[in-house]
Amino acid sequence: MLLGFEHVGMTVSNMERAIDFYCGLLGLHLRLRRTTAGGELAFLDAGGGMLEIAAPAHEVGPFRDVPHSEAGFxxxxxxxxxxxxxxxxxxxxxxxxxxxxxxxxxxxxxxxxxxxxxxxxxxxxxxxxxxxx
Incomplete structure (x- = not known):
């Protein structure tokens, strides 16, 4: 039985900047933040599900919009x-x-x-x- 929407994950280039934006400006709530073997991970509560953000220890390339001709978020x-x-x-x-x-x-x-x-x-x-x- 489905309980509800849990979370969607995304990669960011800078954890502090992402938390400032999503929590400080948009009003999400930081529920978990920790260091992992590959960088940092955080879960931000949006009230009906979570946003999981990962900030790898290595450099992250720029975001690219998904063209309408490709599947994706x-x-x-x-x-x-x-x-x-x-x-x-x-x-x-x-x-x-x-x-x-x-x-x-x-x-x-x-x-x-x-x-x-x-x-x-x-x-x-x-x-x-x-x-x-």
């Missing part, structure tokens, strides 16, 4: 009660806004949406859920 999405207020906060912190904020296309699921880039260039979608979700 395109972005992570986090839900907020006020996307526009989050955008103001992120702009003040110098975060790159890629698209939006704007009304969502899938209005049955999402009301407002904005896409930003994390410190490694990974695409992060911030949404306000549609009424009744």
């Amino acid at each position: 395109r972005h992570i999405t986090l839900a907020y009660d006020d996307v526009d207020a989050m955008v103001e906060r992120l702009e003040e912190a110098g975060v790159s806004i890629v698209e939006g904020p704007r009304d969502a296309y899938n209005t049955e699921m999402i009301k407002r949406v904005v896409f930003v880039r994390d410190p490694d260039g990974i695409l992060v979608e911030l949404v306000e859920r549609a009424a009744g979700r």
Whole structure:
């Protein structure tokens, strides 16, 4: 029996910078951070699942967007009660806004949406859920 969504993992180039972004700016909560044989590992609680971030001891190459012609993860999405207020906060912190904020296309699921880039260039979608979700 499925219990729920557990976590998604990603690689970052700098653990401290990633924690500052995801916890300090986006509001996730650090639940575990430890040194491993290959670098550092952390689990950040997003309220409905976790974000596992790994910072290898070796240099990490740049993030690359997955082309629409290839299978793969395109972005992570986090839900907020006020996307526009989050955008103001992120702009003040110098975060790159890629698209939006704007009304969502899938209005049955999402009301407002904005896409930003994390410190490694990974695409992060911030949404306000549609009424009744």
